[in-house]
Amino acid sequence: MTDVLIVGSGPTGLTLACELALGGASVRVIEERTAPHRESRGKGLWPSSLEVLEGLGVAEPLRAVGSSEVVLRKYFDGAHVNDTPMPGSGLLIGQWQIQEALRDRLAGLGVRVEYGSRLAGIAQDAAGVRAELADGTVIGARYLAGCDGGRSTTRKLLGIPFEGSGEEEPAMVIGDVRAPGLSRDFWHQWFTSEGGGILLCPMPGTDTFQLQAPPEQDERGGLLPPSLESFQRLFDRHARMPGIRLADATWLSAWRVNVRMATRIREGRVFLAGDAAHVHPIAGGLGMNTGIQDAAALSRTLAAALAGRAGQEVLDAYEAERLPVAAEVLADTSRRYERVMAAVRTPGRGTEAGLD
Known part of the structure; x- marks a missing residue:
């Protein structure tokens, strides 16, 4: 025993x-x-x-x-607003x-x-x-x-x-992705005046970011499940950085309150x-x-x-x-x-x- x-x-x-x-x-x-x-x-x-x-x-x-x-880099409506160093x-x-x-x-x-x-x-x-x-x-x-x-x-x-x-409905989709070309010196946080946003946090010891965002909606207002394609559309909408293409989603999940x-x-x-x-x-x-x-x-x-x-x-x-x-x-x-x-x-x- x-x-x-x-x-x-x-x-x-x-x-x-x-x-x-x-x-x-x-x-x-x-x-x-x-x-x-x-x-x-x-x-x-x-x-x-x-x-x-x-x-x-x-x-x-x-x-x-x-x-x-960790430094939080904050953007609003696509524009860089400020950087906030977090306590170490x-x-x-x-x-x-x-x-x-x-x-x-x-x-x-x-x-x-x-x-x-x-x-x-x-x-x-x-x-x-x-x-x-x-x-x-x-x-x-x-x-x-x-x-x-x-x-x-x-x-x-x-x-x-x-x-x-x-x-019942997810408040957030979340996953691990690569974002070639995006600086890994910051935890990027994009928010917009119409609501919503997307966060990409560089994970130490890897070449990936943890992505967090409200779920994407379809044309009827239904929530779409997490996917690399949906992550890219959310990124394009909120980050407005057309040169960045997300890749290699190794973890896809949804979080409920x-x-x-x-x-x-x-x-x-x-x-x-x-x-x-x-x-x-x-x-x-x-x-x-x-x-x-x-x-x-x-x-x-x-x-x-x-x-x-x-x-x-x-x-x-x-x-x-x-x-x-x-x-x-x-x-x-x-x-x-x-x-x-x-x-x-x-x-x-x-x-x-x-x-x-």
Whole structure:
């Protein structure tokens, strides 16, 4: 029987796995995906997260690749308005690069992610947890951590409500693209007086940009799915730089506004962390960072439990610490998102409004 089974190999699950393995716990990490992704996704680490990763021995490799000096170049109706240097305390870096560094660290501790492993059932008693996989395999563990994202299978199997609100239609299309000829010295942010805009952020250590824009509409007002062709039309409309042709869209996605939180993040010997426990607007870049902080807190709770101090108060400590934090993050990011949406109507204002 393993000490802790972790479901999900994103930044939250991998941080938790490294913390526990460094402390001497036996850990397994299962992942429904069949292989690691290379998508930029969450792209910023705040100092508190860097501090956690420093303790795991992965911060320096990330600093060697990432950028701590980011300049927002703002345009309005196609014209350059100003440049805004951002504070250098955080780190711009792709989520896939963070996960790669954590996987390498975990492998050095003798643990490898088990890909193609889909959780299908959970049973637990006073002695531990039995996790059944889709292929019929059963894994026994003393504790289980669901770090499997906003659509968390762990949360659904436990029947834990995910309360809040969400929009049916996407608010944003997002992807990784190349933009030959566009300066990589700036996070480009184009907005227009009629509304809408497009953002292209250069991802360190790559030749790609992360693109963000409201979805394109068809002639009937319906929203078009993300595609390279649609990205180019959005770019032409908002950036008005005819010499730039986007290429090689390696990630295409859509983002919906969701503000939801699990009503509880512990069910006996099973815990939720990261997006499995809470999802919220992207303004301020707090999603991945909050998950990393969840992992640090959960590792403390599980380490205490594994050391034999598994009284009810020890197991309750994680939920008592992190559930109020999640509630505040939901409220805070909603306010930040509203500020950004209002600010970009003013020439020279951009996503920095989410940090005010």
